[in-house]
Amino acid sequence: MRILVVEDDPILADGLAVGLGLAGMTVDRVENCADARAALATSAFDAMVLDLMLPDGSGLDVLGEMRRSGNRTPVLLLTAMDDTPDRIRGLDSGADDYLGKPFDLDELGARVRAIARRGSGRAAPRLSAGGVMLDPASLSATLNDTPLALSRREFAVLSALMERPGIVLSKSEIEDRLYGWQEEIESNAVEVHIHHLRAKIGRDAIETVRGLGYRIRAIS
Amino acid sequence: MSSLRGRLFAILLTATGVIWLSAVVWIYSGTHRELERVLDTRLQEAARMVNSLVGSANMTVAMAALPNQQFEPLGYERQLSCQIWSFDGRLVARSDGTPPGRLTEAPSGFSDRIVDGEPWRVYTVANETAGIHIMVGDRLGLRDRLVSELIKGLLAPALLIAPLLGLLIWISLGQGLRPLRAMANEVRSREADDVRPIDSAHAPAEVKPLTEALNDLFAKVETARRHEREVTAFAAHELRTPLAGLKTQAQIAMATEDPAVRQGALQRIVLSVDRTTRLVRQLLALTKLDAGGPPPTPETVPVGLVFDEITDNAHGAGPQVSVAIDPALRDLMIRASREFLTLALRNLHENAVQHSPVGGKIVWRATASGLGIAIEDEGPGIPEDEMALVTQRFFRGRHKSALGTGLGLAIADAAARRMGASLRLSNRLDRSGLQAEIELGA
Numbered sequence: 001m002r003i004l005v006v007e008d009d010p011i012l013a014d015g016l017a018v019g020l021g022l023a024g025m026t027v028d029r030v031e032n033c034a035d036a037r038a039a040l041a042t043s044a045f046d047a048m049v050l051d052l053m054l055p056d057g058s059g060l061d062v063l064g065e066m067r068r069s070g071n072r073t074p075v076l077l078l079t080a081m082d083d084t085p086d087r088i089r090g091l092d093s094g095a096d097d098y099l100g101k102p103f104d105l106d107e108l109g110a111r112v113r114a115i116a117r118r119g120s121g122r123a124a125p126r127l128s129a130g131g132v133m134l135d136p137a138s139l140s141a142t143l144n145d146t147p148l149a150l151s152r153r154e155f156a157v158l159s160a161l162m163e164r165p166g167i168v169l170s171k172s173e174i175e176d177r178l179y180g181w182q183e184e185i186e187s188n189a190v191e192v193h194i195h196h197l198r199a200k201i202g203r204d205a206i207e208t209v210r211g212l213g214y215r216i217r218a219i220s
Numbered sequence: 221m222s223s224l225r226g227r228l229f230a231i232l233l234t235a236t237g238v239i240w241l242s243a244v245v246w247i248y249s250g251t252h253r254e255l256e257r258v259l260d261t262r263l264q265e266a267a268r269m270v271n272s273l274v275g276s277a278n279m280t281v282a283m284a285a286l287p288n289q290q291f292e293p294l295g296y297e298r299q300l301s302c303q304i305w306s307f308d309g310r311l312v313a314r315s316d317g318t319p320p321g322r323l324t325e326a327p328s329g330f331s332d333r334i335v336d337g338e339p340w341r342v343y344t345v346a347n348e349t350a351g352i353h354i355m356v357g358d359r360l361g362l363r364d365r366l367v368s369e370l371i372k373g374l375l376a377p378a379l380l381i382a383p384l385l386g387l388l389i390w391i392s393l394g395q396g397l398r399p400l401r402a403m404a405n406e407v408r409s410r411e412a413d414d415v416r417p418i419d420s421a422h423a424p425a426e427v428k429p430l431t432e433a434l435n436d437l438f439a440k441v442e443t444a445r446r447h448e449r450e451v452t453a454f455a456a457h458e459l460r461t462p463l464a465g466l467k468t469q470a471q472i473a474m475a476t477e478d479p480a481v482r483q484g485a486l487q488r489i490v491l492s493v494d495r496t497t498r499l500v501r502q503l504l505a506l507t508k509l510d511a512g513g514p515p516p517t518p519e520t521v522p523v524g525l526v527f528d529e530i531t532d533n534a535h536g537a538g539p540q541v542s543v544a545i546d547p548a549l550r551d552l553m554i555r556a557s558r559e560f561l562t563l564a565l566r567n568l569h570e571n572a573v574q575h576s577p578v579g580g581k582i583v584w585r586a587t588a589s590g591l592g593i594a595i596e597d598e599g600p601g602i603p604e605d606e607m608a609l610v611t612q613r614f615f616r617g618r619h620k621s622a623l624g625t626g627l628g629l630a631i632a633d634a635a636a637r638r639m640g641a642s643l644r645l646s647n648r649l650d651r652s653g654l655q656a657e658i659e660l661g662a
Contacts (some may be wrong), residue, residue, distance in 0.1 A: 019468050103468075104467070106471070
């Protein structure tokens with residue numbers, strides 16, 4: 001799951017990146033409105049964590065522009081203000097959720113997962129396809145009710161495919177989900193992860209669509 | 221006297237009393253004079269009348285007796301007494317109740333005499349034809365009694381009226397002072413935080429200056445309190461972000477199994493605690509600067525000692541920054557508030573340190589005038605469009621540092637103002653970096 005964090009306080013931004021990373025998310029950080037706009041224009045995110053008070057403007061402005069231009073990325077607002085009017089204004093500007101500072105990291109992770117899930121059109125917290133069941137909250141997986149050991153990257157690739165069963169994901173789309181900007185993308189990494197996954201959940205579970213990418217079979 | 225009503229009452233009563241007394245004195249003397257004149261004329265006329273009677277009737281001396289007075293007994297009977305003496309000194313006739321002794325020795329006209337121990341006023345007419353002196357007189361005591369009766373007649377109702385007048389004055393004063401009392405009650409019944417202005421539109425003209433002064437004070441109190449609320453709200457807001465950072469990093473340290481990640485999180489916690497501590501310290505400094513009150517008394521401050529204090533402090537230059545202080549500046553003595561000078565210089569110093577690159581050099585020097593202090597760093601400087609904003613509280617521009625709070629330059633600016641000086645910021649022309657000057661003036 002790829003998340004954009006817009007927060008200008010360096011220590012908090014670092015905490016968000018590392019903390020959400022621990023929850024299995026790939027996090028990109030920007031610290032002002034301008035960079036947030038640029039990031040939204042160039043990459044697709046599963047969710048966005050947005051601070052309200054930014055050095056070059058208000059997070060609400062970015063949110064408003066996003067929604068007007070048809071960007072549907074789920075947004076969680078971080079607010080230092082307790083005022084209910086501010087929260088109402090945030091939600092009415094197109095935010096999906098808010099959290100007041102200081103917050104609990106686990107709660108933030110859960111809320112981000114929830115808005116990302118809703119953003120992808122699902123209501124069930126767990127992903128399932130065939131006999132495979134993924135729990136994004138605990139980063140755990142089972143195959144026919146027996147625990148399945150997956151690496152962080154493998155989990156990310158599999159959940160990307162399972163979010164939309166039957167839809168083809170290109171290699172670069174999968175890479176986007178795996179790597180933040182700072183990370184170097186290893187060539188063949190996606191192929192390697194797919195290879196390992198097939199070894200764990202069965203050869204036919206992931207289908208290669210030549211020239212397009214990969215998709216998960218809905219029925220095993 | 222502490223009661224305005226009592227005071228006014230005393231003044232009004234005294235004034236009324238004085239006016240009454242002077243009126244009485246005036247009436248007394250005026251009446252007395254007039255009475256003298258009237259009674260003197262009466263004496264004269266009575267004497268002439270007797271004289272003409274004696275002359276026209278050709279009465280013999282022996283017949284010339286005045287008829288008995290027919291006065292009702294009102295206490296004023298026998299006002300006039302008449303004696304007729306022959307030139308050779310025989311008493312020819314006298315009216316009833318007239319003392320037998322000669323009333324006067326004066327040959328004619330008015331004279332005052334003591335007869336039988338009583339003062340008399342006598343008018344004498346000499347009748348050459350009949351060879352007699354006609355003397356008509358009255359007792360002066362009688363005249364005095366007349367005047368004093370008159371005054372008594374005036375005073376008696378006045379004394380009766382006095383308490384009534386006092387009561388009326390007292391009640392009227394109460395009525396007159398009612399707006400004042402209503403205002404006092406209005407203010408007294410207010411809650412502690414109610415500083416709405418008093419309605420001065422309907423206040424009497426005399427009370428208006430007071431209500432306006434009170435309203436001015438209320439407005440000042442309200443401004444100060446609003447400012448305080450804003451700062452508190454802003455401070456609470458600004459403290460939440462570092463607290464959120466602290467909590468997040470602490471939770472990372474607890475959750476991670478990677479020692480390197482834990483170490484990093486703990487280091488950031490320490491950094492964040494330092495920054496938050498500094499934020500709290502700066503908020504307290506701002507509160508002090510905002511407190512108002514009388515300006516601090518300037519003293520002669522050796523600038524060198526202030527620098528020692530700043531660089532000894534834990535937030536002085538880190539090992540990666542070198543600080544050079546102009547020797548001329550070290551010996552400079554400045555007349556200023558030591559507290560505010562230290563506050564301004566420390567915040568400028570911390571600002572320079574935070575924005576200095578590793579190995580950067582900070583230079584403190586005297587300004588061209590020799591009366592100011594300037595600091596230069598080798599940091600990124602301030603974008604020109606942010607120059608006017610950086611002294612605003614909590615403003616953190618594009619070139620912000622991790623430890624920054626957005627308060628340092630605001631404090632330096634406020635402290636300089638409180639000293640009657642000004643803070644001037646500019647980007648260095650020779651290289652990147654900020655130059656800050658505090659010009660203290662003569």
